[in-house]
Amino acid sequence: MNNRTRWLVVVLVLGLAGVVALWPRDDEPGPPPTPSRPTQDVSALRAQAQLRPCVPGSGGGVDVTCLGDGTRTALALKGPLLINFWATWCQPCQEELPVLDAYAKQPGAVPVVPVLVESREADGLELLTRLGVRLPSVHDGADELRKRVKAPNSLPATYYVTADGQVRLITDPPTFTAPDQVEKAVR
Template sequence: MSAAARWSVVVLVLAVAGVVALWPRTPDPVGQGAIPTRTRPTVDLDAVRAQAALRPCPRTPPDVAPGPQPLRGVVATCLGDGRPVDVASTVTGRAVVNFWATWCVPCQEELKVLEAYAREPGAVPVIPVLVESKEADGLELLAKLGVHLPSVVDPDDGVRRAVRVPRTLPMSYVVGADGSLTQVTEPTAFTSVDQVREVVG
């Protein structure tokens, strides 16, 4: 190929590239290549809290000894009002501490049992601790279940680390009058009020 022919080819290629670069383009319509971004609408936590109507988190009066030693100074968020709370102050004296998550199906049934137990005369306080879940999701689920127990959310796993809770859920502990924490191993999840009453004693 002669030099003149080669130059003709180069000019032709450059001309085609220029036309392609300047050709007008229209954006892909949604559904024809473009993938729309889906985000969950911002949740109004105050509205969700009002709907859940949880009972207030108990707080130890100054003249009462704090709760279990491992929980002293461990701060979580009270689900009912969104304020920080020292977890030890919520379980002074005998109580049940229950760890749960929104994705845990057995937890949901157990929460309803614990709610029924807590309404009985002479029942000890029950404090659910929400883990591995978002605050809004927990509030929405509690409202759906009709569970109004005073609850805390533990987003940083501080409560679970302090008590050395196994990763298995649900998991419950009985707080003794002396502040001791005893893991409930039988049953693995409460299915009746009688079971809770028997374990608590």
């Protein structure tokens, strides 16, 4: 290899290194990007999901969208109530949702409201359908409910709302793996 070829290789390598160094990066942690795809018929996804109806708002709550029918409702922080924040990209959320659904089917269970965040409604409906979870679920697209309870950015995050309106983050366990863990957490 002659000197001219060596210099050409050095210049190309340095140029490539410069491009890589200057290439924009997304250094923010968070969910992976949602792949682009055609807009789906959300009403068909709602019908397919067969979610139980949301409890109509009684005012004074946070405005959210009921995933089951698309209506806006005010979710009041009145208990007893279990609120579970989840996203479609969150693997522990996907494992926990069926556990919460199984718990909610037990006699005397505290009402459970899954709250979809950081995800599109259509994606949430698809996931709930695939998991067979039929809980009355809401979408908090503006993150208002999560801000109200000062929920962490990590998911899943589950809160117990007591009868007198106190909101308590459940940290033990951090993710439910069995319905009896949910029962113990809400006592």
